[in-house]
Amino acid sequence: MPDFSFMPKNSPIGIFDSGIGGLTVAKAIHDLLPNESLVYFGDTAHLPYGDKSAASVRKFSLRIARFLLENDCKMIVIACNTASARGARAVAKWVGKEVPVINVIDPIAQHVAQHFHGQKIGVIATKGTVNSRVYPRRIHAITRDVEVSTRATPLLAPMIEEGFFNNNISKAVIHSYLDNPSLMDIKGLILGCTHYPLIKREVSAFYKGSVDVMDSSLFVAGEVVRTLDEKGLRCQSDCEGKLSFYVSDFTDSFRQSAGLFFGERIDLQEARIWD
Numbered sequence: 151m152p153d154f155s156f157m158p159k160n161s162p163i164g165i166f167d168s169g170i171g172g173l174t175v176a177k178a179i180h181d182l183l184p185n186e187s188l189v190y191f192g193d194t195a196h197l198p199y200g201d202k203s204a205a206s207v208r209k210f211s212l213r214i215a216r217f218l219l220e221n222d223c224k225m226i227v228i229a230c231n232t233a234s235a236r237g238a239r240a241v242a243k244w245v246g247k248e249v250p251v252i253n254v255i256d257p258i259a260q261h262v263a264q265h266f267h268g269q270k271i272g273v274i275a276t277k278g279t280v281n282s283r284v285y286p287r288r289i290h291a292i293t294r295d296v297e298v299s300t301r302a303t304p305l306l307a308p309m310i311e312e313g314f315f316n317n318n319i320s321k322a323v324i325h326s327y328l329d330n331p332s333l334m335d336i337k338g339l340i341l342g343c344t345h346y347p348l349i350k351r352e353v354s355a356f357y358k359g360s361v362d363v364m365d366s367s368l369f370v371a372g373e374v375v376r377t378l379d380e381k382g383l384r385c386q387s388d389c390e391g392k393l394s395f396y397v398s399d400f401t402d403s404f405r406q407s408a409g410l411f412f413g414e415r416i417d418l419q420e421a422r423i424w425d
């Protein structure tokens with residue numbers, strides 16, 4: 151078990167995703183731990199990850215993990231399901247002795263395994279996440295007593311990234327994905343992409359309250375708190391709680407969305423780590 155207690159406690163928590171989706175996780179962490187500094191990296195140059203090969207997503211994840219370590223992060227949160235499915239093992243193997251690494255899949259898999267015995271749940275996610283079969287594998291590693299049905303919803307992340315949510319177009323796309331035999335009779339639905347909390351209201355409206363629509367960000371934020379406590383890495387009272395946001399390719403939509411989540415305090419820079 152690596153010892154992290156010697157690390158500077160006021161170092162930032164590093165968080166990454168392909169774009170704005172991981173901001174839902176960053177916001178949940180910030181709400182629980184407002185004094186912690188955060189460094190967020192959105193790999194907008196490679197968005198969407200959902201259609202990329204496993205090897206590419208792994209390569210992107212490793213490079214971004216290095217960027218976060220170069221920025222003195224004390225923990226890495228892989229705030230992307232596709233990268234958690236494809237790259238989390240490689241990241242943990244590579245930097246797991248230097249900093250704790252948290253993915254977005256295990257905390258919610260644990261919750262579902264505990265609370266949905268004898269029931270069917272659905273997962274909507276990118277093609278990469280669905281093809282990896284990571285959700286059925288992680289849940290069934292804990293219990294075989296939950297039926298897990300997955301459905302790839304590849305249009306959703308680019309649609310959300312372009313700012314299309316809470317309108318007629320998003321409603322039509324969401325309905326045509328959810329109205330599918332594979333998702334019949336589910337009791338819970340995992341939003342298996344960190345972009346999807348932005349359409350949670352529309353998904354819940356489709357089910358009219360009959361399905362528990364689950365967003366992993368709160369579970370992940372809880373896991374971050376537990377891990378910081380366990381490793382003795384919580385920031386001290388003099389920590390400035392600085393929020394830094396980087397993208398690999400500057401986009402105005404990212405700036406606007408980051409502003410929506412974090413308001414005025416946003417300091418957005420371009421980090422051309424792929425040049």
Ligand code: DGL
Nearest residue numbers: 171198199200231232344
């Ligand atoms: N937010 C991401 C996820 O959780 C990735 C979406 C994408 O880039 O395709 O999978």
